[in-house]
Amino acid sequence: MKIICIGRNYSEHAKEMNAAVPTQPMFFLKPDTALNRENKFYIPSFSNNVHYELEIVVKISKVGKSIDPKFAHKYYNEFTLGIDFTARDLQAKCKEKGHPWEIAKGFDNSAFLASETFNKEDYDLNNLNFELLKNNESVQKGSSSDMIFKIDELIAYVSKFITLKQGDLLFTGTPSGVGQIVQGDQLIGKLEDKKAFELAVL
Ligand code: ZN
Numbered sequence: 001m002k003i004i005c006i007g008r009n010y011s012e013h014a015k016e017m018n019a020a021v022p023t024q025p026m027f028f029l030k031p032d033t034a035l036n037r038e039n040k041f042y043i044p045s046f047s048n049n050v051h052y053e054l055e056i057v058v059k060i061s062k063v064g065k066s067i068d069p070k071f072a073h074k075y076y077n078e079f080t081l082g083i084d085f086t087a088r089d090l091q092a093k094c095k096e097k098g099h100p101w102e103i104a105k106g107f108d109n110s111a112f113l114a115s116e117t118f119n120k121e122d123y124d125l126n127n128l129n130f131e132l133l134k135n136n137e138s139v140q141k142g143s144s145s146d147m148i149f150k151i152d153e154l155i156a157y158v159s160k161f162i163t164l165k166q167g168d169l170l171f172t173g174t175p176s177g178v179g180q181i182v183q184g185d186q187l188i189g190k191l192e193d194k195k196a197f198e199l200a201v202l
Pocket of ligand 1: 005006007053055084171173174
């Protein structure tokens with residue numbers, strides 16, 4: 001199983017990171033050891049600035065290579081919400097040196113996944129509203145309608161380079177409002193008006 005994460009898929013987030021709005025999707029991988037399905041997150045000792053990034057996560061349902069965008073919808077049935085935890089201080093250093101991002105993005109438990117899953121047939125995936133509350137205050141509010149590249153385009157693009165397999169997870173990018181977490185924070189993810197997860201920061 002692999003975890004594929006899309007970067008800069010919402011223009012407001014690209015702006016807040018002082019990054020250019022991409023003209024084609026960009027992605028990176030997290031190892032399977034990054035997967036975190038527990039409702040808690042321990043801040044790692046090697047970072048002083050871990051950020052949350054709330055994202056819609058698509059679960060790949062069958063193997064596919066060089067998938068045509070118009071058939072991409074056949075490669076997933078379910079989605080959920082997740083958090084791409086990012087050691088922003090390490091990432092800044094990687095960016096500065098032109099190094100890969102793995103130490104900032106791929107560390108253990110950095111890919112949180114809500115246990116709740118949602119059936120794609122029940123939702124309009126191109127107009128999905130989601131929100132992150134930190135200590136009961138809204139910090140990120142997104143809609144998949146603002147994605148620069150839609151889910152089916154992302155699947156087509158990634159599968160040109162990397163074969164997708166059943167069980168792979170696609171983190172589809174974060175809207176603006178990313179920020180730091182500290183010990184004791186509580187994060188709640190909402191999909192439309194439903195609570196999808198509650199997570200304690202330890
Ligand atoms: Zn992300």
